[in-house]
Amino acid sequence: MMEPMLRVQDLRTYFFTDQGVVKAVDGVSFEVNEGETLGIVGESGCGKTVTSLSVLGLLPEPPAQIMAGSSVKFLGDEIIGADEGRMRNLRGNKISMIFQEPMSSLNPVYSVGDQIAEVLRVHRRMGRKEARDEAIRLLDEVGIPAPDRRVAEYPHQLSGGMRQRVMIAMALSCEPKLLIADEPTTALDVTIQAQILELLEELSLSHGMAVLLITHDLGVVAEVCDRVVVMYAGQVIETGTVNEIFTEPAHPYTRGLLASLPSVTNSGRRLNSISGTVPNPVDWPRGCRFRERCPEAGDGCEEEQALVTLESAGRSSRCCKTEAVNLTGAG
Amino acid sequence: MTRYIIRRLLSAIPLVLGIATIVFFAVNLAPGDPTLYFLSPGMTQDVIEQMRINFGLDQPVHVRYLRWLGAMLTGDFGHSISHSRPVLEVLVDFLPNTLILSACALFVAFLFGIIIGTIQAVRQYSIMDSAMSVVLLFFYSMPSFWLALMLILTLSLFARNVWDLPIWFPASGIVSVDYDFLTFGEKVRDRVMHLVLPTLSLALVLTAGIARYMRGSMLEVIRQDYVRTAKAKGLSEAVVVFKHALRNALIPVITLVGLYIPVLFSGTIFIETIFAWPGMGRTIYDAIFIRDYPLVMAGTFFFASMVVVANLIADVLYAVIDPRIRYE
Amino acid sequence: MSDGFLVARRRWRVVSAALPGLPQLLTGRWGTGWTVLLTWLGCLWVLTARYERVIGALGGAWDQSLALVTLVVSLIVAWTWSWRDVSGSDRPLGIGVSQWDLAARAFSKNHTAVAGLIVIIALYLVALLTPLLAPYDPAFQGNLITERYVGLSTVHPLGTDNYARDVLSRLLYGARISLAIGFVAVSISVTIGTLLGAVAGFMGGIVDGLIMRFVDIVISFPRLVLLITIIGLFGSSIFMIVAVLGLTLWPGTARIVRGEVLSLREREFIQAATVLGYSKRRIILRHLIPNALGPVIVAATLGIGNTIVLEAGLSFLGLGVQPPTPSWGTMVAVGRDDLLGAWWLSTFPGLAIVFTVLAFNLVGDGLRDALDPRLRT
Secondary structure (H helix, E strand, O other), rough: OOOOOOEEEEEEEEEEOOEEEEEEEEEEEEEOOOOEEEEEOOOOOOHHHHHHHHOOOOOOOEEEOOOOOOOOEEEEEEEEOOOOOHHHHHHHOOOOEEEEOOOHHHOOOOHHHHHHHHHHHHOOOOOOHHHHHHHHHHHHHHOOOHHHHHHOOOOOOOHHHHHHHHHHHHHHHOOEEEEEEOOOOOOOOOOHHHHHHHHHHHHHEEEEEEEEEEEEEEHHHHHHOOOOEEEOOOEEHHHHEHHHHHOOOHHHHHHHHHHOOOOOOOOOOOOOOOOOOOOOOOOOOOOOOHHOOOOOOOOOOOOOOOOOOOOOOOOOOOOOHHHHHHHHHHH | OHHHHHHHHHHHHHHHHHHHHHHHHHHHOOOOOOOHHHHHOOOHHHHHHHHHHHHHHOOHHHHHHHHHHHHOOOOOOEOOOOOOEEEEHHHHHHHHHHHHHHHHHHHHHHHHHHHHHHHHOOOOHHHHHHHHHHHHHHOOOOOHHHHHHHHHHHHHHHHHHHHOOOOOOOOOOOOOOOOOOOHHHHHHHHHHHHHHHHHHHHHHHHHHHHHHHHHHHHHHHOOOHHHHHHHHOOHHHHHHHHHHHHHHHHHHOOOOOOHHHHHHHHHHHHHHHHOOOOOOOHHHHHHOOOOHHHHHHHHHHHHHHHHHHHHHHHHHHHHHHHHHHHHO | HHHHHHHHHHHHHHHHHHOHHHHHHHHOOOHHHHHHHHHHHHHHHHHHHHHHHHHOOOOOOOHHHHHHHHHHHHHHHHHHHHHHHHOOOOOOOOOOOOOHHHHHHHHOOHHHHHHHHHHHHHHHHHHHHHHOOOOOOOOOOOOOOOOOOOOOOOOOOOOOOOOOOOOHHHHHHHHHHHHHHHHEEEEEEEHHHHHHHHHHHHHHHHHHHHHHHHHHHHHOOHHHHHHHHHHHHHHOOOOHEEEEEEEHHHHHHHHHHHHHHHHHHHHHHHHHHHHHHOOOHHHHHHHHHHHHHHHHHHHHHHHHHHHHHHHHHHHHHHOOOOOOOOHHHHHHHHHHHHOOOOOOOHHHHHHHHHHHHHHHHHHHHHHHHHHHHHOOO
């Protein structure tokens, strides 16, 4: 089997605070293959964002700390604990990232052109003029009208959707192998959301770029992802292809998420919701972390649950009842 | 941007007028008048009356106010009683010394304040950060006149007489007595040496204030999303901090330019008195006691107006640094 | 309630009765602990070591009587405080907890700020107890030939000045002036500033415009220049100094309060009050000002430090408190005459100013952090 481009193994990112140790990410493993789009789904507070920031080493230390035993391999090379120089060469160059809040992710005091050109000048050693022309070309590519005029404008002069396009142009500028998109559409209007997702899909195809898409929105996942990782309380609780996850969810939590999706077919009926909220990350519940909210909880759930590989490769679930439930589901 | 500046300029006009009014009435409603300065035993009441008429003091207060305001608008600040020459000439003589001192202090204070505050913020929670905070708060709590005396005591008197240090700083005047006989290089050195202690006395307290403010502002900024973006772009920490974060963190700090210039001018009164520095602060202070009204009014008015000008400069600096204001 | 709990409480009561503050110190509440313990021990020390003076103070001058009352009251308060604290009401945590309780809790976690508060309490106690504490009368002149400019010694711990007076005694008496002027002047300015700021913010329009333009003008003056102009021309007296200091500090407070009120005005509960038909006076006094008070308290605390520096500055220039009344600023000025020969003259009063102001600044910073809900996690 081909070596995956990004392999995250047993990633643990803890925050050391006055209130105690926040185990935001507690043993997460997943892989991203060349050219594919992987979605990480989960409620807010489940550790999705911290996972993505850990990969690029963007968390402030202290209070954050990536614990010993964690491993992130990019193209076969370990990057946890890599020196700053090597990390800088990855960031924005081989792996780039876009964030949730386009309104605040761009520096308000520099023009968007300058901010795009900066990446090119740092990683590609372009000259001033060359970088600016390239910035205009990139703005054009991400669908910004009149790019030669927009290039000199400041973030506050652009709409949210436009700013996210600028962020994408910036992320794209060095032809990265992997784009990490952390809730890229959450802060945008619904119509703009669709445009941005379309753009991401298009660009990942035309540039052969893998995308790690982090979102709480299963609708977004269905639209653009190839495979899905579902996270809950700092752990991966289910993995599979989009098809598998949507048609045969193995974990009760995933089923809960799916049931809470509004759809045309069940319109008129009450939406289901998962009762309660994500538990306190300082003190995760013992045993299955979803137990307290799980409608199917019973014997065996007090035990620590392991991520069990299911029938197909890349298909796994962290629930002791998966097989039993699956059987009844099949029958 | 030009419109923004013009609007600011226009809004400063009533401010300056208001300042002039307060200055005039504060001075003219006080008991006593300039004739006290010339009073000597054996003077007849007639002579005093005549003197009052010469000074225009026989007129009612509102007439004097309008006359004074009118004269000021034409650039006539009156005649200094104690210096026996036009107030304007006195100002021209003493103001440059004050401005040099203030400018040096302001420069030193902002330079070190910004650097220290930035380093503290970037290394938050480190021992150096807490140690610096304590030292800064100590200086921040210090009266500048006492700091000046302590600097004289240590860096001038003790350094020279007790500890026999190779370098000590002069504690009085702007140049040495033998200034005229020095070569050009020595003259420059002499002036700089005389500037060191007064500048430090004025600057250290401000440095502490600026650094404290800068630290807070910087801490706020380095938590912002765009700083994370800059890191995600693969920029080095130095570029992230000094290019992306610093410029944003400076925006609120600019307010301090306008806020600290009055403090600075207040400080010059002490510092110029202590260091025998021939500047405006000391001149106004002396003029108050001999009731040299024209000089007091002009000097106070000038100081207050400089504060208005400083605020204008701060407003322009805002626009230079922050495009959101520029394109308002 | 379990027996073990009652036994533990009884034991703490015994400890508290013997040495108030110790139970709190031992249970980790060192802010309360040190304050009570130091007050208790300090006052006991005065009572025993200055026994004759305490007796003599009965029916003495007003400041001696005040010191006596302070001494007795402090002892009683320290003892009962600790006793009641140990006996403890068992109010469960989390019920009826107001914003102020939360702020108090946040403040007590800030060690430097609590230390500053202890210093301030100690300073005010010292200022009140000075007639009993000071080794000499502040105006007492020793032998002008042999006892002038005496350096640090056991007889004069901080030396003597140009009139052979004891520096330590003058320093202690000087604390009274600085602390009193700081407190009174800031009270005046905070009252004026809060009222004007609230009125400006609530009324808006022309009233707001007029008040704030006036604020702009007063703020434009270098404050010291304004102070020496007024005091220099009108003459100096304690009343004058307090009045002028109080009347020049308020614009800052007014700006802060106006800003707060402007944002509060849009909030629902103020709009509800308007809809209910409350009078403007009532809305401003009962609803706006209490909610805008946090930043004002911070500004006032920092303002006291600032005002103490200014008063010292005026005295340094000879415009403040007039001799022979001792004041820290004048004492620093006296030391100027022979800086090299008698370095202690300027140094110690200056240090007294620095540490007093430092304490107020620490408390002010601590209050700001504690009262700022944005910083609360």
